[in-house]
Amino acid sequence: MRGALLDAAEWLLARRGAESLTLRDVARRAGVSHAAPYHHFAGLAELLAALAERSFAQLGAAMQAGVDAHPGDARAQLVAIAAAYVEFAQHRPARFRLMFGAALASRQRHPGLQRTADAAFRVLLDAATRFDPAAGPLLALSGWSLAHGVSHLALDGAFTGLPLDGPLPDAATLVRLMSERLL
Missing domain, CATH: 1.10.10.60 (Homeodomain-like)
Incomplete structure (x- = not known):
């Protein structure tokens, strides 16, 4: 049940x-x-934490699939992780907002949620460390910030109506292009 x-x-x-x-x-x-x-x-907060835990597990699996699709190529793995992150947010916006929203900001109250969120981040951290062992943690935080920022900007419609010379690609393509150029 x-x-x-x-x-x-x-x-x-x-x-x-x-x-x-x-x-x-x-x-x-x-x-x-x-x-x-x-x-x-125990209450609604616990149900929301369980739903966020399920969502982090799915996000982590999607990110891991990006890693698995590019064995031996840490750069391609990082690009695939960023794209998987943005695609997750685009296809599950309410769950994405729940996962990172104020209602669950204190994950320490929900150990299972914290473990699952940490495991998803570990996928990114491990790929970043394979790419650059000396700067893995900084690279992981930078990559997460990039993917998370693009996700939120896209969900909030911030890219709509920008004065650009051509059409803007979808958010997943945008983060893929940005990641490729930054790496």
Whole structure:
């Protein structure tokens, strides 16, 4: 039932955002009693943390797939990680905002969430360290900042209407081009 509740929460989150999500609505969507979620989650904050944990696991898997697609080429791995990050945000905007939003800013309260978020970051850190052992952590933070910034700017529509000479590529292509030129 925990999985069904998370599926229901994910569906509702995509349509309403975290601010209007309630456990009662999640229970209704999952087809269970309004008390059922409390058998699996202490409250809404714990359910949102579990949903964010699931999301970080999926983001980490997408980033790892980028690494696996380019064995032995750390530069290409970093570019693929950045593109996977932006694509995740573009395809799951509500989940992306939840993962990095104020509601879960204190991840220490949710050890599973912290571990899963750290594991996703470790994919980037390991690739950055393979690319440049001396500057791996700094490169990982820079790459994350680039991908995260492009993701948020794209989600917020900040690229729309810029006075450019030509059309702007989609966000994933943009971060791929930026990463290739910076590396």
